[in-house]
Amino acid sequence: MGFKGEIMGCPSSFTTNGAENAIFRTNDPVLCTAWTSDGARVVSGGCDNIAKMWDISTGQGTQIAAHQAPIKEIAFLDGFNLVVTGSWDKTLKYWDARSPNPVGTVTLPERVYAMDAAAPLLVVGTGERHILAYDLKNPTVAYKTTQSPLKYQTRTI
Numbered sequence: 001m002g003f004k005g006e007i008m009g010c011p012s013s014f015t016t017n018g019a020e021n022a023i024f025r026t027n028d029p030v031l032c033t034a035w036t037s038d039g040a041r042v043v044s045g046g047c048d049n050i051a052k053m054w055d056i057s058t059g060q061g062t063q064i065a066a067h068q069a070p071i072k073e074i075a076f077l078d079g080f081n082l083v084v085t086g087s088w089d090k091t092l093k094y095w096d097a098r099s100p101n102p103v104g105t106v107t108l109p110e111r112v113y114a115m116d117a118a119a120p121l122l123v124v125g126t127g128e129r130h131i132l133a134y135d136l137k138n139p140t141v142a143y144k145t146t147q148s149p150l151k152y153q154t155r156t157i
Contacts, residue, residue: 031045049066070087073086075115090110120136
């Protein structure tokens with residue numbers, strides 16, 4: 001992924017017709033990607049304010065999400081069959097890829113800069129050093145909130 005608007009690569013356990021890599025092009029820079037556990041699809045988000053799901057076997061991309069500002073973080077929640085996006089519009093949104101509308105939206109205190117999911121928790125790092133944890137059984141209500149003890153902005157979780 002990169003600022004050229006390309007998504008390149010392939011999970012190490014997956015190849016397409018013997019090919020080592022797949023390349024998908026977008027119009028704007030890509031800021032985040034996540035692979036499905038089976039390696040058949042990848043989701044991406046970026047500066048065009050939309051998220052796409054790419055099918056590795058066909059090379060086709062389908063828009064599955066939209067925000068009012070760039071999407072900085074994305075995760076595929078396999079156990080819940082959902083995609084979660086975190087944006088600089090200060091929202092966290094949960095999406096069923098078969099529906100154009102979010103199934104849940106959370107307003108955050110600041111822009112999203114970091115996010116990671118490991119069932120049953122989703123942890124989000126925002127501007128102003130906020131750290132929010134969500135129990136994915138009740139994903140629109142913060143399970144725990146705190147401020148990072150680090151001096152500078154959280155960039156990865």
